[in-house]
Amino acid sequence: MKVKLPIYLDNNATTPVDSRVLESMLPYFSEKFGNPLSKHTFGYVTNAAVDFAREQIANLIKAEKNEIYFTSGASESINIIHFGIALKHVSKGNHIISSDVEHSASYESLLQxxxxxxxxxxxxxxxxxxxxxxxxxxxxxxxxxxxSIIAANNEIGTVNNISEIGKVCRANNILFHTDATQAVGKIKIDVQEMNIDFLSFSSHKIYGPKGIGGLFIRKGLEQKISPLIFGGGQEKGIRPGTLNVPAIVGFGKAAEICNKDFEKDFIHTKNLRDKLYKNILSSLDSVTLNGDKDNRLPGNLNLLIKGIKADNLISNLREIAFSSGATCSSETGKPSRVLKAIGLSEEDSRCCIRIGVGRFNTSEEIEYASEKIIEEITKLRLKRNYQSTI
Incomplete structure (x- = not known):
């Protein structure tokens, strides 16, 4: 089987829209264009579609549909909880607990x-x-x-014991939020069993459209959040504004597919990830896995390639798309905050690559990518060794 280039291996950054998702969205750009709040046939049709999507998404995380709120993405969902809870509860206290490995959407929000x-x-x-x-x-x-603790790390793939952390919060009567942007659709999430009060996630990480996100708010806790946006009564006032119906429909379909094909997708991505890791490890020395080997996202592979700058490797392998870390912070040029947190030096953190295997990757692509990555690393190391002898 001939491999089509370039090969996309950056599914932690974003995923391609599944063709089934796109198909579900198309009618809502044209003939089904009504405002969901309009009290006529056009509005009733889109309102029903939004309601159904809410149920599809709720089913994926074992919530009730009236506990799902739509936002522009996980970043907004996170900010709604951080600022909304802080403003509402400032008279009770001003202390928040988080971690040094949060996504920048969470970390920067808390810095503010x-x-x-x-x-x-x-x-x-x-x-x-x-x-x-x-x-x-x-x-x-x-x-x-x-x-507020991240469920699964976007860079190194480590999956936290959210259930036990949630249990601690519940026992101490403290509200608990998790950024589950990387986790939803990839690992099992049950908001009830995991004692989660608020959960943030995005459509584009699960083969849905960009620009639409979800926020789970446990029933009754919406009263504990101060809204940050005003105008209109959409989403119970938590996030007012005309709903993006086509994106919501696509988000719902993406969630439905993830729910139905969960086991198949999990096994597929994990097997391909393990194959890639095994190929690289068997051919190269001085390669270290970042994050936990077992408790990690099925498609995530974050590797320290000693002595090889990630940016050089990426720029030399144009036919393979992968990254040196979180896309949102790649523009800063600074070493990864997460890699520093797990003990890597600045030099080593610049030698780390993140590979994200996804639903549509094939075994042939992984074989090709393995071969090219190994070949290029070998070349760069030989060049470095040669230059060091001059």
Whole structure:
């Protein structure tokens, strides 16, 4: 089988829209264009579609459909919870617990709250990127109003024990939020069993359209959030504004497919990821896996390639699309905050690559990518060794 180039292996950054998702969206750009709040046939049709999508998404995370709110993406969902809870509960306390391995959408949001006088404890992860429940227990104070911990890390793929962290928060009567942007659709998420109060996630990470996100708010807790946007009564006032119906329909379809094909997708991406890792490890020395080997996202592979700058490797392999870390922070040119948190030096952190295997990757693509990555690393190392002898 001939491999079609370029090969996309950056599914942690974003995923292609599934053709079934696109097909579901198309009618809502043309003949089914009504505003869901309009009290006529056009509005009833789109309102029903939004309602159905809400149910499809709720089913994926084991929530009720009236606990799902639509936003522009996970970044907005995260900010709604951080700022909404902080503003609502400032009279009770000003302390928030988070971690040093959060996505920038969460980390930067909390830095803004610090500027506004809130006290944020950023717990330090261990060498694999885990935040442990015991750390939450030790950090809790009487003025603690929120715990916000990432479910699965976007760079190194480590999956936290969210259920146990949620249990600690529930036992201490503290609200618990998790950024599950990388986790939803890839690993099992049950908001009830995992004691989650608020959960943020995005459509474009699960083969849906960009620019649409979800926010789970446990029933009854919507009253504990101060809205950040005003005007209109959409989404119970939590996030007012005319709903993006085509994107919502696509989000719903993407969630439905993830739910139905979960086991197949999980096994497929994990097997391909393991194959790629095995090929690289068997051919090269001085390669280290970042994050935990077992408790990690099925498609995530983050590798330290000693002595080889990730940017050089990426620029020399134009036929393969992968990254050196989180896309959102790649423009800064700074070493990864997450890699630093797990103990890597600045030099080593610049030698790390992130590969994201997805639903549409094939075994042939992985074989080709393995061969080219190994070949290029070998060339760069030979060049480096030669230059060091001159």
């Amino acid at each position: 709250l610090i500027k506004k006088g809130f006290d944020v404890t950023f717990l330090k992860c261990d060498s694999k990127g885990f935040i442990h429940p015991e750390q939450i227990i030790e950090a809790i104070r009487t003025e603690t109003i929120l715990v």
